[in-house]
Amino acid sequence: MAKVEQVNTTGQITVANLVVLSRLIAKHIKTVPPPILRLFRSVIDARTAARETFQQIVAENPNPEIERSNVSHGYFIDALTEAFHALGGESWNPNCTMDDAAIDANAPNPKDSLDRLLLTNQFTALDLGNTADTDERAEGSDDEATSDGQPRKRPDLVQRRRRQARLGKGKKAKRAGKRKERPQDDIPLERYRIIDDVQAATTLASPEYMMAVCTIMLEWVDLRMYLQDVWRECAYDGLNTAVAAAVSHIAVTMIQRSAAEIFVDFPGYDFYELIMITITRGKPERTEGLFKHTVHAPGGEGKTVQAIFADIKEDVMIHTYHDLIDFIEDAQKTRSNRPTKRMLGEIRDWDPNFNLEQATDEERIRWRRCYTINWLYDLVNAFSSFLVNDNTEGYVLENINWSPTGPWAKYRRVLGLNEFAGFVTSLAMQKPGTKILGRILPHHVFQLQCIVDSLMVSRGWSHSPSKGHKLKPPPPNFRPRRDIDLFLDREHERTGRGFLEAVAVLKDHCITDSMLHQDPGRHGQTGMMLDHFRREFAQCLGTSSLSKDRPGIPIVTDIPPSRFSNTDANGLWEYSPFLCGTGLMEALEFAYLYGVYLWDRFPEPLTILHLHNMLVKKGYLKTPVGLFDALAQLFAQAIFIDGRVPSSNFTNAYNARMRAGSSAGKKGRDARRNAQQGYDYHSTMAVEHNQFFNIQSGLCLLRRHKWNLHTIPDAEIPLRSPLFIARISQTNRTLDPKTQQLRLDDTELVRRARADGLSDDEIMAMGARKGGTSAGRTSTRRFKRPDEAAGRHRLLAYAKAHVMGDVACSQRPLSSLNYVAVACSMMMLFESMEEKLCERRNAVYVQVYETTDTWAASKRVGLVHEAMAGGDEECLELMAEAFEEMRISFMVHVYWEKLPPFEEYVATLNYEELEGVEWDGCPIM
Numbered sequence: 001m002a003k004v005e006q007v008n009t010t011g012q013i014t015v016a017n018l019v020v021l022s023r024l025i026a027k028h029i030k031t032v033p034p035p036i037l038r039l040f041r042s043v044i045d046a047r048t049a050a051r052e053t054f055q056q057i058v059a060e061n062p063n064p065e066i067e068r069s070n071v072s073h074g075y076f077i078d079a080l081t082e083a084f085h086a087l088g089g090e091s092w093n094p095n096c097t098m099d100d101a102a103i104d105a106n107a108p109n110p111k112d113s114l115d116r117l118l119l120t121n122q123f124t125a126l127d128l129g130n131t132a133d134t135d136e137r138a139e140g141s142d143d144e145a146t147s148d149g150q151p152r153k154r155p156d157l158v159q160r161r162r163r164q165a166r167l168g169k170g171k172k173a174k175r176a177g178k179r180k181e182r183p184q185d186d187i188p189l190e191r192y193r194i195i196d197d198v199q200a201a202t203t204l205a206s207p208e209y210m211m212a213v214c215t216i217m218l219e220w221v222d223l224r225m226y227l228q229d230v231w232r233e234c235a236y237d238g239l240n241t242a243v244a245a246a247v248s249h250i251a252v253t254m255i256q257r258s259a260a261e262i263f264v265d266f267p268g269y270d271f272y273e274l275i276m277i278t279i280t281r282g283k284p285e286r287t288e289g290l291f292k293h294t295v296h297a298p299g300g301e302g303k304t305v306q307a308i309f310a311d312i313k314e315d316v317m318i319h320t321y322h323d324l325i326d327f328i329e330d331a332q333k334t335r336s337n338r339p340t341k342r343m344l345g346e347i348r349d350w351d352p353n354f355n356l357e358q359a360t361d362e363e364r365i366r367w368r369r370c371y372t373i374n375w376l377y378d379l380v381n382a383f384s385s386f387l388v389n390d391n392t393e394g395y396v397l398e399n400i401n402w403s404p405t406g407p408w409a410k411y412r413r414v415l416g417l418n419e420f421a422g423f424v425t426s427l428a429m430q431k432p433g434t435k436i437l438g439r440i441l442p443h444h445v446f447q448l449q450c451i452v453d454s455l456m457v458s459r460g461w462s463h464s465p466s467k468g469h470k471l472k473p474p475p476p477n478f479r480p481r482r483d484i485d486l487f488l489d490r491e492h493e494r495t496g497r498g499f500l501e502a503v504a505v506l507k508d509h510c511i512t513d514s515m516l517h518q519d520p521g522r523h524g525q526t527g528m529m530l531d532h533f534r535r536e537f538a539q540c541l542g543t544s545s546l547s548k549d550r551p552g553i554p555i556v557t558d559i560p561p562s563r564f565s566n567t568d569a570n571g572l573w574e575y576s577p578f579l580c581g582t583g584l585m586e587a588l589e590f591a592y593l594y595g596v597y598l599w600d601r602f603p604e605p606l607t608i609l610h611l612h613n614m615l616v617k618k619g620y621l622k623t624p625v626g627l628f629d630a631l632a633q634l635f636a637q638a639i640f641i642d643g644r645v646p647s648s649n650f651t652n653a654y655n656a657r658m659r660a661g662s663s664a665g666k667k668g669r670d671a672r673r674n675a676q677q678g679y680d681y682h683s684t685m686a687v688e689h690n691q692f693f694n695i696q697s698g699l700c701l702l703r704r705h706k707w708n709l710h711t712i713p714d715a716e717i718p719l720r721s722p723l724f725i726a727r728i729s730q731t732n733r734t735l736d737p738k739t740q741q742l743r744l745d746d747t748e749l750v751r752r753a754r755a756d757g758l759s760d761d762e763i764m765a766m767g768a769r770k771g772g773t774s775a776g777r778t779s780t781r782r783f784k785r786p787d788e789a790a791g792r793h794r795l796l797a798y799a800k801a802h803v804m805g806d807v808a809c810s811q812r813p814l815s816s817l818n819y820v821a822v823a824c825s826m827m828m829l830f831e832s833m834e835e836k837l838c839e840r841r842n843a844v845y846v847q848v849y850e851t852t853d854t855w856a857a858s859k860r861v862g863l864v865h866e867a868m869a870g871g872d873e874e875c876l877e878l879m880a881e882a883f884e885e886m887r888i889s890f891m892v893h894v895y896w897e898k899l900p901p902f903e904e905y906v907a908t909l910n911y912e913e914l915e916g917v918e919w920d921g922c923p924i925m
Contacts, residue, residue, distance in 0.1 A: 241581030416583030595819020698806025714749035728767030811902030
């Protein structure tokens with residue numbers, strides 16, 4: 001009886017069959033694409049490094065379970081290596097550059113993403129359905145190979161179904177011979193995997209789970225070091241804290257996204273406690289000697305310079321995790337927002353002026369622990385104060401939804417950290433004994449570590465995996481609230497710049513405008529919103545509700561005083577650069593959203609900018625006014641049709657823009673009305689609801705896509721921006737078979753760049769990534785960092801440049817401008833023009849303001865319209881005179897003291913070094 005072949009319908013391949021299958025594939029395919037071999041090699045290297053790491057653990061601390069796992073892992077690595085050689089890995093040149101590999105027009109382009117390659121490479125056409133395995137060197141035939149040996153591409157399931165649907169319509173079509181579909185044809189790519197031992201795959205001892213753990217550990221150690229440098233730049237070099245906060249949010253999202261991807265095969269095994277237990281083999285208190293840093297001389301294969309044991313508790317954030325758990329358990333015991341007596345005895349004497357340089361490592365860690373737990377108490381107390389202080393309804397606190405989307409979202413007490421504060425509060429409010437460990441994920445611990453590190457580096461203390469505690473004198477003049485104080489300007493020391501003063505001034509101008517139009521309720525809603533945001537910023541930004549001696553802050557009677565009351569009752573903010581930065585960042589987003597919302601409602605901004613353009617083009621103004629010229633460049637798409645600045649027919653251009661805005665107005669109002677059912681200002685004030693000023697700021701763009709740079713669509717990336725360069729550098733290149741020149745894929749971003757006047761050569765030059773090395777440095781790894789680590793740093797560097805240009809540089813500084821103050825200046829300008837025209841009894845003015853009722857509801861729009869259309873010389877000259885008298889620059893209404901040219905900032909960045917830098921890295925994995 002003939003042997004019946006079992007068809008694999010699961011997509012799973014055993015280790016024993018891996019080599020056989022690889023030989024079979026190699027026999028039926030001309031060339032294995034280099035990206036596949038590169039991926040194969042990286043998997044072997046990563047698994048080998050992981051095995052060596054755990055061999056190191058066994059050498060220092062014998063463990064039978066790890067030894068058995070290492071033996072099994074060794075067999076698997078040997079099988080992978082043999083399969084790699086069978087596919088041509090021995091003759092493959094790993095040093096072949098990406099561009100060199102693209103010379104053959106018929107070869108797959110190695111610059112394509114792996115996902116793209118998996119969907120289009122030659123493997124997808126390989127049909128071994130009729131092949132019989134007779135021995136380990138199985139023989140077979142490919143029923144879909146062409147005469148030249150190149151396999152044809154098999155259409156995917158969707159294409160087959162669409163073709164079948166077309167054939168079934170109308171006249172009966174002539175059907176080609178239909179190949180019988182086999183069960184394995186439609187196995188999703190995600191289900192293909194190599195299996196070894198079913199039991200091992202479901203235990204913490206499995207090599208796959210250990211690999212996943214090592215991967216996420218490598219990433220958070222890497223990103224923590226990067227963020228320490230960013231916050232150090234805030235403290236020592238003056239980097240705006242909002243910029244550091246935005247980069248930190250992006251890094252936290254990277255950790256969250258990576259963990260979700262890495263642990264997709266291990267559902268229920270992705271929480272931090274389990275990861276920590278796996279890394280420390282169940283003994284987090286005995287981590288000495290588990291990992292070792294081997295520092296090598298330059299060149300990668302040089303002799304060992306130094307070998308030191310890693311501080312796993314610090315590298316894996318175990319100290320911070322234990323501080324978080326101890327705080328939650330302590331808070332649950334009292335359920336009064338006060339520490340227990342035992343905890344109070346440990347944390348009561350925290351000294352912000354403690355000399356870290358003279359302290360031992362243990363003393364520094366204790367000092368940091370006291371700070372962390374005190375700060376968490378203040379965070380939860382401030383965040384929950386609105387409900388705990390006035391719980392007349394008897395709400396059960398452990399059942400409250402504390403999330404930013406919950407029913408209490410309208411009560412913001414910690415601007416910038418509401419999501420994290422809500423998470424910690426929800427755990428702290430549970431009853432004692434509640435199981436919470438499974439709810440604490442890696443990104444939660446990583447975010448708390450970033451919060452703590454922001455203060456530590458501002459005090460001169462940072463951690464390096466290879467060097468341990470690094471100490472330097474703290475900066476003499478750094479204050480965490482430095483940038484918040486500039487933004488708010490509570491004391492009104494900088495006219496025209498602070499948000500709070502601008503709100504008060506604009507309310508006065510609104511009253512004047514209401515009197516002009518004889519309509520007391522004209523700006524009623526605007527006044528309420530101005531008061532709301534002024535109160536929101538004054539009470540929740542940079543000032544805690546626990547600080548009872550602060551003016552303007554409601555007294556919170558049932559909430560304990562700040563844990564930092566002995567030194568600074570506002571310690572929640574004063575001792576947290578991270579909170580100050582993320583609070584300022586969200587405040588800048590709200591200020592932008594509300595600012596352009598006001599501009600969209602007021603007639604003055606659009607009218608002034610069209611009038612200014614006409615006065616310049618017609619020569620009434622010899623030179624443009626700096627502020628309005630800059631606004632015309634920043635908001636060209638919002639002000640003029642298709643962003644084209646008119647040089648003639650000014651009245652027609654103005655009328656056309658007003659009509660276009662009116663047609664979009666109803667849709668925007670309906671959308672905003674629907675969004676206002678909740679309390680998420682990012683949704684209710686979203687710029688897409690505006691008629692005219694609907695351009696995203698850099699911060700709002702990142703927030704809109706939840707700080708995930710990969711999900712920002714091409715249509716929303718600003719041209720010529722750092723994010724544009726980052727995206728272009730990741731865009732696929734294909735070789736044109738006719739010209740033998742590389743061309744960019746025809747993506748939406750590429751099409752937008754071409755439409756804006758950039759050639760393909762210019763676009764590719766902007767996105768070129770040139771690798772570099774630092775030959776004179778000492779490396780802490782045997783090899784350079786993995787490409788993904790360098791890629792993370794490069795991507796964060798581009799993101800940081802993007803936020804810098806939006807917040808604190810002159811590239812596209814949408815978030816740096818005080819839009820409320822600019823609105824004040826525009827209304828003052830109109831008042832000046834009205835005064836001059838009234839004094840001269842100008843005919844246009846008299847007609848619009850006193851004679852006709854045509855413009856009764858919007859006299860300033862009527863004044864500009866009639867002046868532009870009628871060409872009244874006296875009117876235009878007096879208007880130009882008013883502009884000259886208010887000749888102000890863009891900087892007059894910027895929140896910060898200075899706004900350096902973006903080129904100066906970019907000059908300090910070295911993206912080439914990021915590509916190939918030798919890294920002061922992490923434990924070998």
